[in-house]
Every structure is written in C-alpha cells, then in structure tokens.
Amino acid sequence: MKGQDTTMKLSKIHHVAIIASDYQVSKNFYTNLLGLPILNENYRAERDSYKLDLSVGDSQIELFSFPEPPERPSQPEAAGLRHLCFAVESVEETAAELEDKGIAVEPIRIDEYTGKKYTFFKDPDNLPIELYES
Structure with a gap:
C-alpha cells in the first residue's frame, strides 16, 4: 500500500x-x-x-x-531451531554451577567476532543450550 x-x-x-x-x-x-x-x-x-x-x-x-x-533430528546442524541461548554475566561461574549440579558443560570458547566467552550444555532431551557472556 x-x-x-x-x-x-x-x-x-x-x-x-x-x-x-x-x-x-x-x-x-x-x-x-x-x-x-x-x-x-x-x-x-x-x-x-x-x-x-x-x-x-x-x-x-x-x-x-x-x-x-518424535526424537530431535540429528545434531548439531539439522535444519530448524539450532539452540537456545541464555545471556549470563560470567560464563565461568555459571558453567561451574552447572557442573556442581552434575550437568556436563563443553569447554569455554571465545566468539571470534565479538571476543565474548560462550559454551554449551544439553537439557534432558539433548537440546543444545548456550551460555553467552553479556
């Protein structure tokens, strides 16, 4: 119009x-x-x-x-929603809290474009969840 x-x-x-x-x-x-x-x-x-x-x-x-x-399609690059991401103040502290609760967390990485820290863990159905430092 x-x-x-x-x-x-x-x-x-x-x-x-x-x-x-x-x-x-x-x-x-x-x-x-x-x-x-x-x-x-x-x-x-x-x-x-x-x-x-x-x-x-x-x-x-x-x-x-x-x-x-139905189960989630193969990972990590199946078509559709890729992952859920939570902004956190400290990736290290949040990852340590998750590990203390028995939740496996991937090694912390650095985003090559922003320089921010991030990592992933999974929910009970293997949904990838990202922690991204704000």
Whole structure:
C-alpha cells in the first residue's frame, strides 16, 4: 500500500517452546537445576499434555509434554531451531554451577567476532543450550 510504513515492529522474543520426552525430568531440570521460576502450569486433558510457563528475564520458556513425541533430528546442524541461548554475566561461574549440579558443560570458547566467552550444555532431551557472556 502506498504511503504506509510496512516495516514490522518486532520488539523481543516472547517465548521459546520446548517439547519434553519426559515432562517430570525436564521440569526438574529447568526449575530445580537451572532455577527458572514457574509462572503457570496447566494440564490439558484433551491433549494429554502439560504446559509449563517459565520466566527467563522478560521472556519465557513454554515446556510442553505430548504422548510419544518424535526424537530431535540429528545434531548439531539439522535444519530448524539450532539452540537456545541464555545471556549470563560470567560464563565461568555459571558453567561451574552447572557442573556442581552434575550437568556436563563443553569447554569455554571465545566468539571470534565479538571476543565474548560462550559454551554449551544439553537439557534432558539433548537440546543444545548456550551460555553467552553479556
């Protein structure tokens, strides 16, 4: 349309949705091990599915369960969403906290473009999660 600004106004990511193969294991991982606060938890009987809303700063993670979800495609470079990334003040401190909780963390690397530190770990379904120093 002539004269109208057609630029979308996307302001932030509202949420990331994750489907867990074992809801209770993933709920424990994200709430107890990672410490994400629960906003809402609902069971949807018609879908035999849970939906757990977790707070991450001004964004959210929606953790879902569904009966017998298919496995994630091969890693690390399968088409689709590649990974989830959390900004942290100190990659070293956060990685050490995860390791103290029994979560394996890859060696810390340096982003060749920004000079910032980063590393990866995985959730119970092998979803890669990145820590990136802010």
